[in-house]
Amino acid sequence: MIDFKKELAKIIFSDDLGLSVEEIENMIELPTDKSMGDYAFPCFRLAKTLRKAPPLIAKSIVERIKDNEMFQDVKQVNAYVNMFLNKEIIVKETINTVLDKGADFGKSNIGEGKPVIVEYSSPNIAKPFHIGHIRSTVIGNSLYKIYDAVGYDVTRINHLGDYGTQFGKMIVSYRHWGNEADVKADPIKTLLEYYTKFHIEVENDPSLDTEAREVFTKLEKKEKAEVELWQWFREESLKEFNRVYEMLGVEFDSYKGESFYSDSMPRFLKELRDKNLMVESQGAQIVDLEEYGMNPALITKSDGSTLYVTRDIAAAVYRKERYDFAKNIYVVASQQNLHFQQWKKVLELMGYEWVKDCIHVPFGLVSLEEGTMSTRHGRVVFLEDVLNKAVDQTREVIKEKGVTTDDIEETAKMVGIGAVVFQELSNSRIKDYVFSWDKVLTFDGETGPYVQYTHARASSLMRKAGEEAVKRAESKDIEYKYLKSESAYVLSKEIYALPKVVLEAAEKYEPSIVTRQVINIAQAFNRFYHDEHILVKNEEEKVAKLALVIAAKTAIRNGLDLLGMKAPEKM
Ligand code: ARG
Secondary structure, eight states: OOOHHHHHHHHHOOGGGOOOHHHHHHHOBOOSSGGGOSEEEEOGGGHHHHTSOHHHHHHHHHHHHTTOTTEEEEEEETTEEEEEEOHHHHHHHHHHHHHHHGGGTTOOOTTTTOEEEEEOOOOBTTSOOBGGGHHHHHHHHHHHHHHHHTTOEEEEEOOOBOOSTHHHHHHHHHHHHOOHHHHHHSHHHHHHHHHHHHHHHHHHOTHHHHHHHHHHHHHHTTOHHHHHHHHHHHHHHHHHHHHHHHHHTOOOSBOOOGGGGGGGHHHHHHHHHHTTOEEEETTEEEEOOGGGTSOOEEEEOTTSOBOHHHHHHHHHHHHHHHHOOSEEEEEOOGGGHHHHHHHHHHHHHTTOGGGGGEEEEOOOOEEETTBOOBTTTTBOOBHHHHHHHHHHHHHHHHHHHTOOOSOHHHHHHHHHHHHHHHHHTTSOTTSOEEEOHHHHTOSSSSSHHHHHHHHHHHHHHHHHHOHHHHHHHHTTOOOGGGGOSHHHHHHHHHHHTHHHHHHHHHHHTOTHHHHHHHHHHHHHHHHHHHHSOOSOSOHHHHHHHHHHHHHHHHHHHHHHHHHTOOOOSOO
16 A cells, blocks of 8 residues: 555655655645645745745745646645645555455554453343443454454453352342242343342341352352352353354353452462552451552452452453463443552552553443333343344335345344444444434434445445456456546545554544444445446446445445444345
8 A cells, every 4th residue: 555645755855855754754744624635744844944934945845746646736825735646546546455455455464463352241140131231242342353453363352240249149039039940941031030139128138138148158169059050040141142142243262251260369369468468447358549549449358258350350460371462451331440440550559560551441331212221120121132123123124125135134134233233333432322223223324224235235336237347347457537536536535544544443442433434435435326327338437437336345344344244245
């Protein structure tokens, strides 16, 4: 790919300016107002060296470079050299690059194979996998793909919430009010009922709390009866989670959750003690963080059982030892900001300098139009139900529209689930948002179905153009004079921006930047489609336009893939 800024810097360079190519490159700006050119070079800094007024300097630079083939036009405006690129070069460079790279267009290698961990989803066992979990799952999956695309070696971890005092509660309620047959018939919903019942009953009978704590201690001591029940709950839960992961096309390399770290608790308790970080407070062990303006980190309860943060400390050290990560990314709701701040501080106080490479990537809340969710009160919307509903509704829309597809079921899945995923990744992740069916499933506006439909439209053009024309376009046997329109140029620029956008998304841990660009490409494509007649009689012209169609389709497909979405050929 051509690095246009660098090329322009080379053209502007001349000995008497007293600036290196690199310095010039850094000074070149991208005007937001496109009537000021694609790039602009400010001359203020040169006034001293050249002992001339900046506008005069700009003028002489314009005179010197204006005939270069890189430019459509070069203008002096005040102290600026405003450069308008030769549109044909951009169009040509875009088509050549995308057709050469194919599925690799958008990728790069700044990661140089360095190990990165992305932890995401991490639901709690024996609790519903509800709509609130979708954010971590979908954002994490996309970040994995983005980091993979920019050349890192990514390990995907599902840090299951499969340990803690809530399992004491779950076991107690199962023993008091549960039965095996019900759990087997509908595991999570039944377990949720038990859990809800526990919280109702405990109001009248506080001894249940004591009982639950005792049971959890037994679990920590690995007593057979408790371990067996726990394992059973875990297995049943995983079955349900996996059904959802399959629907979303999400995978993990490791399911090591909180329970995995229970055996290493003594090691860390000792280490915290040895490093003089732990103090007793009302029977509990804590790390005092007052100095840093935070509440204390609770390491063990008064009964000696360990806590969430303790297991997160162990998990971070384990990951460093096992993977030697360059970055360890946690995609977890912003409600846990304080937890991650405390955890980071404790690791820092323990002397682990790599804690700077541990990154909490927070995101805002999803709420439903009907009101907020609460596991304790049993008011939840299961993610699986949401995805199924999306598929059902999409199937109806497809039938109504009389969409041409060979496999309605498959298309309904791609589009229905894709719509939910796309909505998740549309806003910057930190924003809270309200899940709305009306917004998710429309085929117009900035939605998943709109982008997928655009992709299918490009595929349809290729089919209609015929194999021969597609082959010629793909071999880049193209006469660029047919691609001089403004819409062809704008589309090319949007496509060409994809690799930079992917890098930016990785740097900011922000998939919505990719979502935005995919929308930009789709919109630019539809403008091109609207303005131009693509399947014209003139074979040369058809092939040229088709090449740009193929480039757009490839870019959209690659972009959707980074979001964890499929790109249907027909819709
Ligand atoms: N299981 C937790 C929850 O559902 C999320 C775990 C986040 N990851 C972590 N390493 N603490 O709230």
